[in-house]
Amino acid sequence: MNKMIDVIVIGSGIAGVTAAKAAADEQVSVEIITKGAGATMMGSGALDILGAVPGEEKNTTVNDIKEGMELLLDKNPRHPYAVLKDSLENGIKALREVCRAGGMEFTGDGVTNAVIPNILGTFKNTAYIPSYNKYADAAKAAGKILVAGFRGHTEFYPEYACRSYNTYQRQFAPDADAVYIATTLELPSLADRERITNAELAAFFDTREGMEELAAALDDMKNIMGGIQGILIPPVLGYRKYAQNMELLYETLGIPVGEIAAGGHSVSAQRLAAALEKGLENKGLEAVNQAKAVEIRKTEEDVFCIVYEQQGKTKEAYARSVVLAAGGFIGGGITSYREDLFIPVINEPLGRITPEMVNKKAFPGGGQLFGKVGIRVYDDMAVAQGCFSGQIFACGDLIEGYDWVYERSGSGVAAASGYLAGKNAANMAKGSEH
Numbered sequence: 001m002n003k004m005i006d007v008i009v010i011g012s013g014i015a016g017v018t019a020a021k022a023a024a025d026e027q028v029s030v031e032i033i034t035k036g037a038g039a040t041m042m043g044s045g046a047l048d049i050l051g052a053v054p055g056e057e058k059n060t061t062v063n064d065i066k067e068g069m070e071l072l073l074d075k076n077p078r079h080p081y082a083v084l085k086d087s088l089e090n091g092i093k094a095l096r097e098v099c100r101a102g103g104m105e106f107t108g109d110g111v112t113n114a115v116i117p118n119i120l121g122t123f124k125n126t127a128y129i130p131s132y133n134k135y136a137d138a139a140k141a142a143g144k145i146l147v148a149g150f151r152g153h154t155e156f157y158p159e160y161a162c163r164s165y166n167t168y169q170r171q172f173a174p175d176a177d178a179v180y181i182a183t184t185l186e187l188p189s190l191a192d193r194e195r196i197t198n199a200e201l202a203a204f205f206d207t208r209e210g211m212e213e214l215a216a217a218l219d220d221m222k223n224i225m226g227g228i229q230g231i232l233i234p235p236v237l238g239y240r241k242y243a244q245n246m247e248l249l250y251e252t253l254g255i256p257v258g259e260i261a262a263g264g265h266s267v268s269a270q271r272l273a274a275a276l277e278k279g280l281e282n283k284g285l286e287a288v289n290q291a292k293a294v295e296i297r298k299t300e301e302d303v304f305c306i307v308y309e310q311q312g313k314t315k316e317a318y319a320r321s322v323v324l325a326a327g328g329f330i331g332g333g334i335t336s337y338r339e340d341l342f343i344p345v346i347n348e349p350l351g352r353i354t355p356e357m358v359n360k361k362a363f364p365g366g367g368q369l370f371g372k373v374g375i376r377v378y379d380d381m382a383v384a385q386g387c388f389s390g391q392i393f394a395c396g397d398l399i400e401g402y403d404w405v406y407e408r409s410g411s412g413v414a415a416a417s418g419y420l421a422g423k424n425a426a427n428m429a430k431g432s433e434h
């Protein structure tokens with residue numbers, strides 16, 4: 001048999017990373033098996049705890065997180081936060097520790113949400129923003145804010161965004177009092193480009209030449225407009241040098257600069273993913289990368305054998321305890337065959353998608369029922385269904401009963417459930433040693 005690990009975590013998103021850190025803090029050996037990217041690689045890079053409470057008619061925007069939590073649990077007493085809220089602080093702390101070790105700090109107190117303008121022209125209430133982007137909080141914005149786009153940029157249109165920011169700011173931040181003014185910058189090195197993407201701009205601003213051109217263009221525009229008190233740009237300030245670049249702009253321009261939030265294949269999510277990977281490494285937490293777990297078996301010795309595929313080979317790893325942090329539909333933890341849903345790693349059925357679960361409105365009040373699909377867990381995050389009931393743990397987007405899209409609760413649930421799952425898996429491993 002291969003070497004025995006105390007806790008194997010499957011998945012390296014926010015839930016898996018937090019679970020691994022929480023388990024390692026219990027002084028057990030930990031290994032992550034991960035195939036790579038998941039939903040964590042698609043977020044805005046900000047850590048949401050609770051941004052909105054879904055309602056029948058409309059969603060309630062959350063500014064005070066504790067009040068929002070009470071409203072959420074009042075409407076939905078079986079929400080995972082009913083058992084997870086006491087682990088939130090520890091989960092976020094563990095997650096932030098890994099991020100810090102990977103070079104990324106966060107700003108936020110977990111009490112009041114920041115309000116970040118997003119690339120679609122609306123706002124996002126979120127608990128923790130990366131510290132490099134602390135000036136993006138629209139709740140504190142006042143006076144003239146210049147919103148700069150780039151000629152040929154295909155992913156952000158400052159005129160549309162500004163119109164919408166000016167209309168909706170008070171809905172998200174009652175005390176906000178800013179006037180958003182759009183401008184489009186022309187940078188000399190990009191003058192011949194008809195179309196340019198976030199990724200290309202980010203790569204350009206990782207160069208000294210790129211940042212010099214950006215700082216000069218923003219400075220010119222600031223002087224032409226007069227009275228500008230802050231600047232917003234799309235999230236393209238580099239993949240590597242973003243914190244340094246933000247400081248440089250602040251020093252050059254003498255006013256705060258922030259990045260607008262974007263999800264999907266976003267530069268800011270990739271910064272977070274890179275910080276998580278580096279943080280794991282710097283914390284000495286081992287990860288088997290590009291490895292897809294395909295089966296979990298219990299051996300005769302009562303240990304778990306995780307069968308995984310890596311570079312065309314089938315391999316096995318052995319653990320006393322397992323945390324399944326494989327994500328939801330996006331991460332690959334949940335998949336479907338026609339309308340049947342299941343968790344492939346443990347071959348566990350999750351029922352069917354029925355027409356009633358899909359509201360034809362894109363963003364219906366109350367959310368989409370299929371968004372809440374996942375595995376049932378006990379209060380300690382042990383799986384509560386199927387042949388592994390009570391034996392392995394689950395966390396993050398894989399667990400049932402919440403809708404991170406509507407609630408903006410993704411990172412909070414992932415960190416809190418990951419923390420609990422990791423800790424309890426470590427304790428189970430310690431128990432099984434004797």
Ligand SMILES: Cc1cc2nc3c(=O)[nH]c(=O)nc-3n(C[C@H](O)[C@H](O)[C@H](O)COP(=O)(O)OP(=O)(O)OC[C@H]3O[C@@H](n4cnc5c(N)ncnc54)[C@H](O)[C@@H]3O)c2cc1C
Nearest residue numbers: 011012013015035038039040048293327331396397410411
């Ligand atoms: C477009 C978008 C924008 C978002 N914006 C935000 C935001 O701004 N703030 C926020 O807090 N949340 C946001 N979210 C939600 C948030 O990203 C998720 O809730 C959170 O990342 C879930 O973390 P997770 O660890 O549970 O899952 P994931 O991040 O999906 O991680 C799952 C992990 O499991 C691995 N995996 C899956 N199957 C296997 C297997 N068989 N073997 C090995 N590894 C496997 C995957 O590769 C991945 O590493 C957003 C999500 C999306 C899609």
